[in-house]
Amino acid sequence: AGSWVVSSVSTTGNVGLYTSIALDSGNKVHISYYDLTNGYLKYATKPSTSWSISTIDSAGDVGLYTSIAIDINNKAHISYYDIYGGIIKYATNVLGYWITQIAAGSQMADTSIAVDSAGNVHISFYGWDNKIGYLTNEYLSPEISVSPTALSFGNVTAGGLSSPQVFSVRNTGKAGLLIGSITLTGTNPSDFNMVQDNCSGRTVSPMSECSLQVVFSPLTTGLKQANLSIASNDPNMPTFATALNGTGVSVLNVSINNQHGGIVTGTGILCPGDCSETFNHSSSVTLTAAPNAGYLFEGWTGCNSVSGNDCIINTASGNINVTARFRACTYSISSNYQSFASAGGAGSVAIITDSFCGWSAVNNSSWINITSPASGSGNGTLTYSVSTNTGTTSRLYAMTIAGHFFTVEQTGVSIVSVNINDETWGRVTGQGISCPGDCTETYSHSSNITLTAIPNEGYMFDGWTGCNSASGNQCTVRTDAGSISITALFRACTYSISSNYQSFASAGGAGSVAIITDSSCGWSAVNNTIWINITSPNSNMGSGTLNYSVSANTGTAARSHSMTIAGHVFTVEQAGVAAVSLDVIVNGENGGRVTGQGISCPGDCTETFAFGAPVNLTATPNTGYFFAGWSGGGCAGTERTCSITMDSNRTVTATFRQSPDMLVAVLTAPAAAGAGAVIGITDTTRNSGHGSAGISTTNYYLSTNAILDANDILLGSRSIP
Secondary structure, eight states, X not given: OOOOOOOXXXXXXXXXXXXXXXXXTTOOEEEEEEETTTXXXXXXXXXXXXXXXXXXXXXXXXXEEEEEEEOTTSOEEEEEEETTTTEEEEEEXXXXXXXXXXXXXXXXXEEEEEEOTTOOEEEEEEETTSOEEEEEOTTSOOOEEEESSEEEEEEEETTOOOOOEEEEEEEOSSSOEEEEEEEEESSOGGGEEEEEESOTTOEEOTTOEEEEEEEEOOSSSEEEEEEEEEEXXXXXXXXXXXXXXXXXXXXXXXXXXOTTTEEEEETTEEETTBOEEEEOTTOEEEEEEEEOTTOEEEEEESOSEEETTEEEEEGGGSSEEEEEEEEOOOEEESOSEEEEOTXXXXXXEEEEEOTTOEEEEEOOOSSEEEOSOSEEESSEEEEEEEOOOOSSSOEEEEEEETTEEEEEEXXXXXXXXXXXXXXXXXXXXXXXXXXXXXXXEEEETTOEEEEEEEEOTTEEEEEEESOSEEETTEEEEETTSSEEEEEEEEEEOOOEESOSEEEEOTTOEEEEEEEEOOTTOEXXXXXXXXXXXXXXXXXXXSSEEEEEEEOOOOSSSOEEEEEEXXXXXXXXXXXXXXXXXXXXXEESTTTEEEEETTEEETTXXXXXXXXTEEEEEEEEEOTTEEEEEEESTTOOBSOSEEEEEESSOEEEEEEEEEOOOEEEEEEEOOSOOOTTOOOOOEEXXXXXXXXXXXXXXXXXXXXXXXXXXXXXXXXXXXXXX
16 A cells, blocks of 8 residues: 555646546556547557657547547557537557547447457447447457468569559458558568558448559569568458468570661570570570671670670579660761741751761652752762742741651741822831832741831821831831731821011021921921022921021112922012112323223223122223322222222222333443542433423442342432432
């Protein structure tokens, strides 16, 4: 006897109602109880120093009136009440995991459970009819049956795999058969494999079955044995064992890389044909490779040793795969595909092969022409040409070159048609397009074509239809379709100008005209006169201003000119200048002449000029005369030229006189004189001309010769008279 030791199994929530306890053969404690907080059936055990808690059933409100019992295999059996369903339920872990099932239904409670030595479950309960009841599965036990009960897989190549064999697991009892784990056990379990399992963890109803498949895959040669072990809740046969066996053998498999390249012979081998043979462990086999005509033997793979064309095999190694390699002519081409635009062109294909291998090309297309020899030996090049595709659809053809397909694809053309809603309003330009006139063009497939709409003067561009994309007056067309229709829309522009008339005085000046129109409407100005000058750009888009200047009118008559601005007439009118006259008088009729604009006097001595006109006059004396000077009309002085402005009527007089000629007729001077000497000089001066002479001066120079120059020395002078 001793004191009680109290410990907590679980402190989470309101737990422990309807608790039940049992001990197994190792005196390990097993407890079932109700979790009131969650409405769960729970189970606690103490495998070591701490409690292990499991939730057995959480479907609804379950776990009331629980009772637990432990069987001879130390597996737990629990009866309990499901308050929502009003049923008694049963839970067990006999298969190594918990399963639950309905034991009896319709308003029952207060259970107690026990398990007999045969594993049969017995449950007593208190029913809502106020009577005690009893449940047992003793007479409803499952019974396992497996077919076949034993199986031999026969001979299977070591390292190989047999066909799957089907095993049927049938429940011939009267209760559900709970299938547990299915394992391969025995001497050689690793040589067998379960490839399909439809039974593990499944409950098989009475007189129902499930299936699984097993294969034999021996790792080495020899007899292999194993058991297919199936665990269940069959009380009489918890584990059903099905005996399995098979024999791993050594199989020699001969393969030829090219069935037309040659043959392989040896003990039991004539390949192609008979290419496989089974041998015992100690067999030594020699295989011989013999190439067919046109082929070469290249070598062996998989032999233990090789001598020339012979392969020596030791069959003790189990499954043996040997390959004889023969080489036929191999071909490759540099490309398998080439695309062309609709315009066609030329191409080539390189053929790569052994020098002794022949090749040929086959072409049955009318639009592809082989331009080089269509056959040859060894490496070579095939050239070809592709004709123009005038159709709108693409075309495709595959030639055969050295056994390979070579595909030529050619796009069709795209026909672009341009329409204008009114051809007098604008035009469209682009690659090959100048519409009106040339409005249709054929293009290569998949090209990008840009069209530009240009409105005529007085019209504006209004938009596109049919373009892939448009930006302003430009249309981008992708020639992916056969026929493409594009329409450019124009509309008439409206223009007005700020004035239709401007007058100027004769001095001229500057002016401007405002043009009012849409922003995309172009306008221009036409001026065909030299006395009006356009000083700003004479064309533009949208509203703007035209500047101009008017030159001075030097004539006396008024003048007028009309420019055309944005389709409107703009008139410039300018007054002329007043007329004035010039009269020239020459004094001394034979003395000389006066010339100038329209003047040659004597003769033409009167001229009319525009008011303010500049006039230049020149006086030219005749021989024996000199110009004596100007007078009147704004001219004065003795300069031979006179410039005047004709701002009034003027009279100008030019005077010419006869010229005098003063000569030293007699000169007396000493022939020599010493330094510092005073000498006397006398002279007689005479006027040999026709005009009177005024006061003149005679200078005397000392010179070494008769020529006056810069080296001469002035001695003195005297005035005459």
